[in-house]
Amino acid sequence: MLNPIKNTKIYEKVMEQIKQLVKEGKLNRGDKLPSERDLSDQLQVSRTSVREALRALETLGLVEAKHGEGNFINDNLENSLLEPLSIVFLLLGSKSEEILELRKILEPETAAIAAKKITNAQIIELKKLADELNNTENVEASAFLDKQFHYKIAEASGNLLISTIMFSLSSLIEEYIENSQIHTFNKDLVKVHHEEICRALETHDCTAASEAVKKHLEFTSVKQNQAF
Amino acid sequence: MLNPIKNTKIYEKVMEQIKQLVKEGKLNRGDKLPSERDLSDQLQVSRTSVREALRALETLGLVEAKHGEGNFINDNLENSLLEPLSIVFLLLGSKSEEILELRKILEPETAAIAAKKITNAQIIELKKLADELNNTENVEASAFLDKQFHYKIAEASGNLLISTIMFSLSSLIEEYIENSQIHTFNKDLVKVHHEEICRALETHDCTAASEAVKKHLEFTSVKQNQAF
Secondary structure: OOOOOHHHHHHHHHHHHHHHHHHOOOOOOOOEOOOHHHHHHHHOOOHHHHHHHHHHHHHHOOEEEEOOOEEEEOOOOOOOOHHHHHHHHHHHOOOHHHHHHHHHHHHHHHHHHHHHHOOHHHHHHHHHHHHHHHOOOOHHHHHHHHHHHHHHHHHHOOOHHHHHHHHHHHHHHHHHOOOOOHHHHOHHHHHHHHHHHHHHHHOOOHHHHHHHHHHHHHHHHHHHHHHO | OOOOOOOOOHHHHHHHHHHHHHHOOOOOOOOEOOOHHHHHHHHOOOHHHHHHHHHHHHHOOOEEEEOOOEEEEOOOOOOOOHHHHHHHHHHHOOOHHHHHHHHHHHHHHHHHHHHHHOOHHHHHHHHHHHHHHHOOOOHHHHHHHHHHHHHHHHHHOOOHHHHHHHHHHHHHHHHHOOOOOHHHHOHHHHHHHHHHHHHHHHOOOHHHHHHHHHHHHHHHHHHHHHHO
16 A cells, blocks of 8 residues: 655644754753744755644643734643643543542642742742732632642742643643632632641641642542532 | 723634633544634634644643544543643743642642542552552553552552542653652652552551551652752
């Protein structure tokens, strides 16, 4: 059987070359890519192949197309795994309980690592987020602040791979559990939990941090189950 | 304050429609998609937009293009998060130690869940993999079998989201740590560890399973650090 001539895979080769430049540090986060025309000239491939490669890299979150400005290496990676995770989630027919099970594994241990490494500046930021959350009545703002609170802890672990995965998992939960409005449910309890977590992190007590996050997630899970 | 009008591109709308069909269960894993021409007719968009959407979905691992056969909803999700994780890894400038730290959090707890849920058939499969690994001298075959062994445990946890993430993390390690040939290093120790893990799973001892996997990963981490 004859194989179609390589034409179909040219866009993948273009993707590879751009990824290679990132790998070698020649392109960094926020950098602007050459124009489609320049890429097509330099790589000696059609504009169509260049555009297909750019679309694919955009979907993967490596490239960000800014209207009228061109294509940039993405600088904001927080949600970059959301789309791929969401597709895996869909195709596996996963349930939201599975995301929660994963969070319950990841977050307590990540908090324990954060307790070791957290800086004073990060603790101040964390407390500020907890305060803002306490003083907000708006449901959407609360959800956003809560997510930031947990993301900050993950960030403090110093493992950006973990914090990026955790942030995308939170977004995935938001996408699939529309009515997990835990804050409207028992705001006082969330406040107490967050204070406990802050205290454990501040005193660099790994076990207490892990336990406090675990307790908090057990509570979250009960609320989400009730919401179904 | 005004929000910028989102300039949703046509290929993104095509992607959305295909994703929606998957979400609604109208397209399932392994199903064939309509031809590019039919998609273009049905959605009333250009072939170029259809092709861009299909490329993007292919890169995301939702769609698999088979030569001369057309486009299918991907049936093999094992490695579907590798490409996105690898891009995040690159852009964050992460180190391989960060993947290992994540594995050390994920795998012991996943083994504990697996110990609860594992079936007799799965235990037999697992032991068979461990046996094959013991009888293989080939380095590449060993690496493959070892990966399958750990993947089977994750699968036995019943949480396919976790096992998919774990499998992609293993592939990411392979991609970035070229000389992590732990099997050539101390095959006997790997054998003892795997036997311990099997025993814990067989007796449904969650704590022992978690501890055995933890010990095994500590050993892996030492070997990888030496390889640098």
